[in-house]
Amino acid sequence: MAKRLAKKVLLIGWDAADWDIIHPLLDKGQMPALEGLINKGVMGKLATLDPPLSPMLWTSIGTGKTADKHGILGFVEPDPVTQEIRPVYSTSRKVKAVWNILTQEGFKTHVVGWWPSHPAEPINGVCISNFYKRANAPLGKPWPMVAGCVHPKELEETFKELRIHPGELTEAHILPFVPHAAKINKEGEDKGLQTVAVNLADCATIQAAATWIMENKDWDFMGVYFDAIDHFSHAFMKFHPPRMNGVPEEKFESYKDVVNSAYRFHDMMLERLLSLAGDDTTVILLSDHGFYSNHLRPKVLPKEHPAAPAMEHSPFGIICLKGPHIQKDEQIYGATVLDITPTILTLFGLPVGQDMDGKVLVSAFDEKIEPAYIPTWEAVAGECGMHPAEMQNDPWAAQEAMKQLEELGYIEPPDADKKANLIKIQNETKFYLARVHMHANRYSEALPILELLFQENPDASRYALKLATCYQMLHRLEKCREVIAHVRKNQNMGALEIKQLPQIDFLEGSLLIIENKPRKALAFLREAEKSVPHLPSLHIQLGNAYLKIHKWMDAERSFIKALSIDENSAVAHHGLALSYLRQDKYNDSIEEALTAIGLSYNMPLAHYHLGEALMKTGDYERSAQAFQVCTTITPGNKRAHQWLVKLFSEHLNNTALAEHHTKFINERIKGTITIVSGLPRSGTSMMMQVLRNGGVEVLTDEVRKEDNNNPKGYLEFEKVKRLHLDRSWLKEASDKAVKIVAPLLSHLPGGFDYKIIFMKREMEEVLVSQQIMLGKQKEVEQNTYPMALAEGFKKQLEKAEAWIRSQPNVSVLYLDYAEVMSNTQEQMENINSFLGDNLNIAAMCSAVDQGLYRNKAVKKD
Amino acid sequence: MPDKNTNNSVPPIGEDKNVVFEVPASGSLGLLALGAVGLKAWREKRSAQQKLKDQTPQQDG
Numbered sequence: 001m002a003k004r005l006a007k008k009v010l011l012i013g014w015d016a017a018d019w020d021i022i023h024p025l026l027d028k029g030q031m032p033a034l035e036g037l038i039n040k041g042v043m044g045k046l047a048t049l050d051p052p053l054s055p056m057l058w059t060s061i062g063t064g065k066t067a068d069k070h071g072i073l074g075f076v077e078p079d080p081v082t083q084e085i086r087p088v089y090s091t092s093r094k095v096k097a098v099w100n101i102l103t104q105e106g107f108k109t110h111v112v113g114w115w116p117s118h119p120a121e122p123i124n125g126v127c128i129s130n131f132y133k134r135a136n137a138p139l140g141k142p143w144p145m146v147a148g149c150v151h152p153k154e155l156e157e158t159f160k161e162l163r164i165h166p167g168e169l170t171e172a173h174i175l176p177f178v179p180h181a182a183k184i185n186k187e188g189e190d191k192g193l194q195t196v197a198v199n200l201a202d203c204a205t206i207q208a209a210a211t212w213i214m215e216n217k218d219w220d221f222m223g224v225y226f227d228a229i230d231h232f233s234h235a236f237m238k239f240h241p242p243r244m245n246g247v248p249e250e251k252f253e254s255y256k257d258v259v260n261s262a263y264r265f266h267d268m269m270l271e272r273l274l275s276l277a278g279d280d281t282t283v284i285l286l287s288d289h290g291f292y293s294n295h296l297r298p299k300v301l302p303k304e305h306p307a308a309p310a311m312e313h314s315p316f317g318i319i320c321l322k323g324p325h326i327q328k329d330e331q332i333y334g335a336t337v338l339d340i341t342p343t344i345l346t347l348f349g350l351p352v353g354q355d356m357d358g359k360v361l362v363s364a365f366d367e368k369i370e371p372a373y374i375p376t377w378e379a380v381a382g383e384c385g386m387h388p389a390e391m392q393n394d395p396w397a398a399q400e401a402m403k404q405l406e407e408l409g410y411i412e413p414p415d416a417d418k419k420a421n422l423i424k425i426q427n428e429t430k431f432y433l434a435r436v437h438m439h440a441n442r443y444s445e446a447l448p449i450l451e452l453l454f455q456e457n458p459d460a461s462r463y464a465l466k467l468a469t470c471y472q473m474l475h476r477l478e479k480c481r482e483v484i485a486h487v488r489k490n491q492n493m494g495a496l497e498i499k500q501l502p503q504i505d506f507l508e509g510s511l512l513i514i515e516n517k518p519r520k521a522l523a524f525l526r527e528a529e530k531s532v533p534h535l536p537s538l539h540i541q542l543g544n545a546y547l548k549i550h551k552w553m554d555a556e557r558s559f560i561k562a563l564s565i566d567e568n569s570a571v572a573h574h575g576l577a578l579s580y581l582r583q584d585k586y587n588d589s590i591e592e593a594l595t596a597i598g599l600s601y602n603m604p605l606a607h608y609h610l611g612e613a614l615m616k617t618g619d620y621e622r623s624a625q626a627f628q629v630c631t632t633i634t635p636g637n638k639r640a641h642q643w644l645v646k647l648f649s650e651h652l653n654n655t656a657l658a659e660h661h662t663k664f665i666n667e668r669i670k671g672t673i674t675i676v677s678g679l680p681r682s683g684t685s686m687m688m689q690v691l692r693n694g695g696v697e698v699l700t701d702e703v704r705k706e707d708n709n710n711p712k713g714y715l716e717f718e719k720v721k722r723l724h725l726d727r728s729w730l731k732e733a734s735d736k737a738v739k740i741v742a743p744l745l746s747h748l749p750g751g752f753d754y755k756i757i758f759m760k761r762e763m764e765e766v767l768v769s770q771q772i773m774l775g776k777q778k779e780v781e782q783n784t785y786p787m788a789l790a791e792g793f794k795k796q797l798e799k800a801e802a803w804i805r806s807q808p809n810v811s812v813l814y815l816d817y818a819e820v821m822s823n824t825q826e827q828m829e830n831i832n833s834f835l836g837d838n839l840n841i842a843a844m845c846s847a848v849d850q851g852l853y854r855n856k857a858v859k860k861d
Numbered sequence: 862m863p864d865k866n867t868n869n870s871v872p873p874i875g876e877d878k879n880v881v882f883e884v885p886a887s888g889s890l891g892l893l894a895l896g897a898v899g900l901k902a903w904r905e906k907r908s909a910q911q912k913l914k915d916q917t918p919q920q921d922g
Binding site (some may be wrong): 168169170172173176200204207208209211215265268269272613 | 885887888889890891892894895896897898899900
């Protein structure tokens with residue numbers, strides 16, 4: 001067993017708490033308990049997951065696993081028996097939570113209000129479920145407690161009495177939130193005061209239950225979850241200063257203090273919890289996501305959109321830790337909601353499951369921590385306080401079973417409304433699962449889910465947008481384009497769907513950037529900007545497009561605009577750093593790169609550009625450190641190793657390290673091979689000439705001489721033809737360009753990085769050109785179209801493109817032959833950008849001879 | 862938001878043993894924040910006051 005680092009752990013959840021609200025309150029001394037916690041420990045931002053839905057996130061916090069593993073995929077689920085829709089249950093969680101692991105290991109463990117935790121689990125301590133707090137009857141009427149809220153059962157009466165009914169609250173409770181409450185007509189449509197009372201009663205109930213346990217029971221672990229900040233924010237953030245356009249003055253005056261007051265009340269509750277916990281307890285305070293409180297607050301939420309309120313959630317929550325072995329008054333970076341359970345296990349000296357998706361927050365500790373690991377906690381036998389197997393179920397599997405019984409005639413089918421509702425919720429659940437996969441970069445797992453959703457719901461552009469994004473990330477660009485075209489043509493979209501059209505322009509712009517067509521991309525992105533000017537990612541993509549065409553100042557402006565919308569965008573700070581770097585503004589570049597890294601450490605290129613900027617200022621020591629971090633994250637970054645060789649040999653007088661990196665380059669990095677590919681007669685020879693003119697060394701043996709079909713030469717290499725038998729010559733191609741026809745691509749071995757320029761040409765033109773080359777002039781004149789051959793080539797192209805998509809070491813630039821002919825300058829710039837911006841564009845253009853475009857297909861409408 | 866009340870009757874918070882809480886019958890945010898003990902004290906006070914009110918003879922008008 002590893003060293004135990006905490007005597008006791010108090011985990012406090014404040015749903016949706018956000019530093020943007022907290023910092024001004026701290027500055028005014030209005031959250032003293034939190035200030036004390038921060039001063040005695042570490043603080044930072046906690047990255048959320050997508051979709052930012054609280055039951056999913058709090059279960060990820062409690063398990064260290066993503067939702068595809070833990071099984072809580074939304075707010076609701078079908079009751080396995082009645083098929084009625086109900087809030088999601090703890091019985092649907094498929095894996096052990098931290099309180100189960102701690103129970104299993106003999107720790108005294110209590111959990112209050114976690115979402116979802118109903119029915120309460122039989123852990124080694126008290127468990128109060130999330131169904132406990134809500135008043136379901138008017139004051140004065142019987143208010144029975146929902147069965148299963150409290151474990152152990154014998155404490156039910158105690159906890160029943162600790163519930164606070166909103167009707168019990170008085171002016172003394174409400175006025176601090178709404179000082180002018182007297183002016184509000186309580187019988188009118190404005191239900192704001194009731195909302196304040198309900199939320200306040202709910203969180204005070206949780207506080208009463210938690211404090212009772214801490215006062216009356218022994219404990220090693222105590223988890224308390226408050227949802228009130230989220231609920232107060234959803235109801236009242238629109239009234240938070242500064243006043244948003246469209247918010248009536250009267251309402252603003254009534255409710256402008258509610259959000260701040262909610263935070264201050266939580267600080268008062270925190271003070272009590274900290275006091276009961278004592279100084280020797282490790283305290284973790286966190287939120288699952290943030291909440292937009294500035295100009296990013298959505299003005300209207302689409303009513304027809306399930307889970308629309310999640311649009312108000314921002315991507316960073318808060319985290320604070322204090323206690324023995326924790327650093328004091330420090331910031332931590334890079335924490336995510338998945339890291340909490342691994343960190344708690346480490347605090348208790350327990351191993352972390354290797355099947356957990358989070359990491360231990362080692363930077364929070366004041367000593368070097370080496371966490372222990374086991375393959376999984378799921379296989380560790382013993383009583384862990386989960387519900388017995390017969391109670392656990394997958395509600396959607398149960399729903400399928402019910403459906404089958406219904407089809408067999410054993411049970412009555414649900415009525416049409418109920419059925420439609422079930423299908424709608426099932427679709428949303430699948431959609432969330434796809435998003436979970438996408439957030440974890442598992443696009444190929446998200447794809448079949450989205451394809452099916454799109455097939456069954458072709459008018460729902462939300463599904464289409466995610467599907468197109470998925471195709472884009474998998475480099476299935478043709479399919480991405482098909483989906484975009486479908487959305488553009490679709491006439492059946494509702495108001496919500498039409499609102500998402502700018503997203504399609506944005507997506508198409510992003511697609512064109514991937515395709516190295518930045519100028520075309522700019523046209524779409526600017527169109528999207530007209531409708532969604534406040535979308536930060538749009539300005540980031542505009543900046544990226546400008547970077548690709550070396551318009552550094554325009555790029556700078558775009559990234560600054562992105563940051564004016566969202567100052568916490570690490571990608572925008574990095575883009576701005578690069579824009580400054582290319583304008584020789586090195587100090588500004590360093591500052592922005594450091595900010596980007598501070599926000600998101602795992603950005604190898606931000607470290608790389610930081611290294612470049614530091615080197616320019618003569619700060620060689622720090623420059624080397626930055627490049628070293630870059631090579632730690634991405635060991636295959638050859639340029640970073642090359643800079644390190646230069647720094648260590650020329651400036652830092654460290655020949656050993658210079659040799660280490662030289663050796664690494666020689667032994668581990670085989671280099672990049674530029675490949676020109678496509679079908680024969682699709683412009684591959686011309687492209688080889690373009691590259692040679694541009695300054696790329698080409699691998700050719702000149703065995704095949706120029707002829708009438710290719711008067712400028714083929715620039716081929718004979719050994720390529722035997723690639724499937726002999727690949728030993730490939731090292732000769734390192735850092736050079738070589739022509740390899742499409743059907744041979746799949747024989748390329750791993751170990752090299754390949755940059756493929758893939759020529760595409762109308763199939764008819766290719767075939768005509770090939771027939772002429774083969775002397776079949778007669779067939780061409782008779783207009784005989786070799787259908788079978790065309791099909792065969794088409795299949796070969798599909799196969800080659802599928803291979804390209806599946807290779808992690810391959811990047812590709814698809815070029816249309818006709819477009820190269822008609823729009824030469826732009827295409828040459830795209831090639832230059834794809835190959836690293838070092839080529840002679842004018843010389844490249846001179847290799848394109850319009851006179852050799854001899855077999856043009858007649859375009860059909 | 863008012864500060865927590867600081868007179869009599871509920872167990873003290875934290876290390877400052879001199880801090881005590883007044884328990885007004887109308888309750889306070891401070892008492893709610895105290896949790897179980899604050900809630901109990903408030904309800905007892907409210908109940909006692911109600912009892913007193915019920916016992917006070919009503920004058921006929």
